[in-house]
Every structure is written in structure tokens, then in C-alpha cells.
Amino acid sequence: MTLTEKLLARASGKARVQPGENAWVNVDVLMTHDVCGPGTIGVFKREFGKDAKVWDRSKVVIIPDHYIFTADSMSNRNVDILRDFVREQGLEYFYDVIDDPNGSWHFDPTKGQLKQQYGKHFAGVCHTTLPWKGHLRPGEVLVGTDSHTCMAGAFNQFATGIGNTDAGFVLGTGKILLKVPESMRFFCEGEMQPGVMAKDVILHVIGDIGFDGATYRAMQWEGPGVNAMNMDDRMTIANMAIEAGGKNAIFPYDEKTGAYVRERVAENGTKSDFEPVEPDADQQFVFDKKYDLSKLEPTVACHPDPGQRKLARELTGVKLDRAYIGSCTGGKTSDFLAFARVVNGRSVKIHTFGVPATTKVVAELKAAQIGGKSVWSILENAGVQMTENASCAACLGGPQDTFGRMNEKALKCISATNRNFPGRMGHKESQVFLASPYTVAASALTGHITDPREVLA
Numbered sequence: 001m002t003l004t005e006k007l008l009a010r011a012s013g014k015a016r017v018q019p020g021e022n023a024w025v026n027v028d029v030l031m032t033h034d035v036c037g038p039g040t041i042g043v044f045k046r047e048f049g050k051d052a053k054v055w056d057r058s059k060v061v062i063i064p065d066h067y068i069f070t071a072d073s074m075s076n077r078n079v080d081i082l083r084d085f086v087r088e089q090g091l092e093y094f095y096d097v098i099d100d101p102n103g104s105w106h107f108d109p110t111k112g113q114l115k116q117q118y119g120k121h122f123a124g125v126c127h128t129t130l131p132w133k134g135h136l137r138p139g140e141v142l143v144g145t146d147s148h149t150c151m152a153g154a155f156n157q158f159a160t161g162i163g164n165t166d167a168g169f170v171l172g173t174g175k176i177l178l179k180v181p182e183s184m185r186f187f188c189e190g191e192m193q194p195g196v197m198a199k200d201v202i203l204h205v206i207g208d209i210g211f212d213g214a215t216y217r218a219m220q221w222e223g224p225g226v227n228a229m230n231m232d233d234r235m236t237i238a239n240m241a242i243e244a245g246g247k248n249a250i251f252p253y254d255e256k257t258g259a260y261v262r263e264r265v266a267e268n269g270t271k272s273d274f275e276p277v278e279p280d281a282d283q284q285f286v287f288d289k290k291y292d293l294s295k296l297e298p299t300v301a302c303h304p305d306p307g308q309r310k311l312a313r314e315l316t317g318v319k320l321d322r323a324y325i326g327s328c329t330g331g332k333t334s335d336f337l338a339f340a341r342v343v344n345g346r347s348v349k350i351h352t353f354g355v356p357a358t359t360k361v362v363a364e365l366k367a368a369q370i371g372g373k374s375v376w377s378i379l380e381n382a383g384v385q386m387t388e389n390a391s392c393a394a395c396l397g398g399p400q401d402t403f404g405r406m407n408e409k410a411l412k413c414i415s416a417t418n419r420n421f422p423g424r425m426g427h428k429e430s431q432v433f434l435a436s437p438y439t440v441a442a443s444a445l446t447g448h449i450t451d452p453r454e455v456l457a
Contacts, residue, residue, distance in 0.1 A: 036145035043168025055174035124358030124390030127328035134268035138276035153249035154234035188225030190294035198233035199436035207309020215245035323444035326355030330416025342441035353404035
């Protein structure tokens with residue numbers, strides 16, 4: 001069996017499963033957030049009763065992160081609905097924006113978008129919060145009410161996004177009915193060359209198979225090129241499986257995975273035992289292809305979908321209005337460090353927005369130094385508008401006052417985020433070009449799409 005098949009077999013109590021088979025799967029963790037959480041709660045109460053209790057208080061993780069730093073009253077109310085449910089159910093893991101468990105959330109627009117407007121429990125974007133706070137363990141099943149839940153597959157998990165109705169059922173039973181997906185293998189050899197990042201790998205692959213090329217399939221990553229990647233690289237790749245239509249992404253377990261997980265479960269006091277799955281020798285794949293990472297170049301996904309692959313050096317004639325670095329796939333500390341290496345001592349020529357994925361990233365960027373200067377100050381001195389309010393921000397548009405949102409038509413933005421369908425970051429007539437932090441930084445310096453190898457020292 002493939003890694004995905006072994007995980008689903010174990011979670012359904014079966015010796016084997018095969019693609020196309022339906023299986024009742026036991027869920028280890030359910031995650032929801034402020035956009036889908038209220039709907040999920042509504043389904044749960046409608047179907048199980050207004051006084052019903054969730055199946056396991058320790059297995060539900062609620063993370064407000066999408067529409068929070070906005071004056072929009074309905075968005076603020078969503079966070080209050082989550083808080084009321086957490087208090088009612090006695091849930092253990094809620095990363096609230098405010099400290100008062102009986103309070104009400106209101107964003108203060110008079111304080112502006114750049115300075116901190118959250119309490120001590122707030123964490124940031126759900127997909128980066130989950131590993132940081134020790135909620136991801138190899139061999140487990142994670143479902144979440146967000147399509148990019150597949151990012152957790154970097155940790156040798158079965159992780160996928162589900163809708164509110166399924167999530168409401170999971171809240172009450174801890175189970176979900178899943179069709180076992182066919183598996184595709186992406187076998188990576190060689191080493192990424194200077195100027196090339198994990199984002200270029202996944203953009204290259206999506207361009208190769210198409211933005212629907214993995215529809216309802218598991219994308220399994222193997223090979224020496226994968227083994228050499230750190231966990232941030234693997235998360236970047238797993239995150240965008242859904243951009244190819246994938247049901248999930250999955251990586252083999254190794255000691256890098258184990259060390260990362262052990263550190264974070266110890267730090268947060270979450271469940272510490274786990275049992276990874278190993279690949280079988282007789283795996284059967286519906287697609288199996290080798291990729292030489294040493295031959296990849298900085299890559300861009302052009303408007304209007306992630307499958308529109310071109311090389312950065314082929315797009316130098318594309319003038320830009322803004323640049324953006326952030327989100328679950330592009331707002332990690334390592335992403336900002338790469339960005340800072342490019343812009344250090346230089347100035348951006350276009351409006352450039354920086355949104356750390358978590359509050360931990362904010363702290364790390366202020367503590368980390370390059371040449372005796374904090375990374376945060378390097379970014380600000382280069383002209384990047386940095387916000388301390390870690391969140392999804394403009395990655396999926398949101399209300400008009402969302403930080404970095406494109407509110408005008410015909411704007412062109414190069415972004416380290418993960419999705420570029422029309423209207424994704426705001427106005428439906430704007431255009432988003434997806435690229436690595438290196439490429440976004442280089443393009444911010446020149447005002448047009450730029451191969452980062454031209455400016456990297």
C-alpha cells in the first residue's frame with residue numbers, strides 16, 4: 001500500500017484498503033477557524049442537539065485567523081461565536097484573539113493595521129499554528145474546514161480539507177466517510193540550485209500536471225531530493241497539493257520530522273506518542289515521475305490559475321503594482337529570511353506588504369539578525385510594510401479594510417501566497433502572480449517580474 005492507503009487502513013481498522021474504496025475513518029484532530037467554524041457549529045447543533053457535546057474535547061482545535069483584523073462587524077462576530085462554543089464545550093485548544101474568555105472581539109481601526117492588536121493566546125494562520133503548537137503527529141488523520149489543511153501531509157499524516165457539514169458530523173462522532181484516493185508519486189532527485197526554493201518545485205510540478213492534474217488523488221513525495229528538504233520546504237510543497245486538485249499530500253517520515261514534532265509537543269504539552277507509516281516496496285501508483293531538482297529555475301504561476309507556469313526570466317516585461325509575502329505557504333520565518341537576504345540594503349520600488357504567518361514568526365524576525373541588524377528592521381528599511389498582526393490577511397481577499405487587499409481593478413501583484421484565481425486577493429479584475437519569496441523580493445526591487453538570480457549576491 002501507499003502511504004495514504006496505509007494511513008487510512010489503520011484509521012479505519014482495516015488490514016488493507018484500495019483506491020476507490022469507501023472507509024469510515026477515525027479522526028485524530030479536527031481543526032476549524034473563524035470563517036467556517038460558525039457554520040460547522042450550526043450543523044453540529046442542528047444534527048446532534050443544542051446541548052450535545054463534542055466527541056473529544058482534546059481533539060478539536062479552533063484557530064481564528066482569516067477575517068479578524070478588520071472593522072467588519074460580522075467578521076468580528078464570528079470570533080465571538082467560536083469563543084462562546086469553546087466556553088460551552090470546555091475545549092482545550094482555542095487560540096483566541098483576545099485574552100478575556102467572556103469578552104467580545106473588536107478590531108480598532110484607529111490603531112492601524114501595523115501594530116499588535118491581539119492577546120497572549122493568539123497564534124496566527126491555522127496551518128502554521130498547528131505544527132507550531134504541537135497538534136501534528138506522524139501517522140495520524142487530520143481534517144480541517146480549509147482546503148490548505150493538506151499542508152500537514154508534510155508530517156507523514158493524512159490531512160485534507162472538508163466542508164462544514166462533514167466537520168459538524170466529525171464534531172459529534174469523531175468519524176468521517178472517505179473514499180480512498182489513488183496515489184501519484186513525485187520522486188525528486190538532485191539539489192535545488194541557488195535562487196531556487198521549494199515554492200519553485202511545487203509550481204513546476206503543478207505546471208507540469210495542470211491545476212486539475214491531481215484531482216482527488218494523493219500526491220506522495222519521495223526521493224533523495226525530498227530527504228534533503230527541511231520541514232518548511234515540505235510544508236510549502238504539501239500546502240499546494242490542493243492547487244493541483246489533490247485530496248492530500250504525503251511525505252515519508254524521517255528523523256527531521258520526528259525531531260520537529262517531539263520539540264513542539266514537549267513545548268506545548270500536547271499528545272506526545274505517535275506511530276509513523278513507512279512506504280511498502282510494492283506500492284502501486286496511477287502516476288509515477290522523477291524530477292531533477294538541479295534543473296529547476298525560478299518559476300512563476302501566472303494569472304488566472306496555478307497551472308499557468310512560466311520561468312521568471314521569461315516574464316521580465318510584466319510590470320507590477322505591488323508585492324506580497326505572507327500566508328501559510330509563504331509567511332514562515334524561513335520565507336522572510338530569504339526575502340530579507342534579497343532586499344537587505346536596497347529599497348523596493350512598488351507597494352510591498354509583509355504578513356507573518358504566526359506571532360512566533362513576528363518574534364523571530366525581530367530577534368534574528370543579518371549583519372547586526374534585525375530582520376524586521378531590514379525589511380522595514382527596505383520599504384516593506386510589515387504588520388505584527390499575523391493572519392491570512394489579503395491572501396483570500398476579505399473585507400475592504402483587510403491589510404494588503406487589492407481594492408482596485410487592473411492591479412498586478414506578485415505574491416508568495418498559494419492561490420491566484422480571479423478575485424482571490426481582492427478585486428476580481430486584479431491579477432496575482434505566484435512565486436517564491438526570492439522571486440517576490442527581486443521583483444519588488446525592480447517593479448517587474450525578475451529572476452532572483454539577477455540580484456542575489
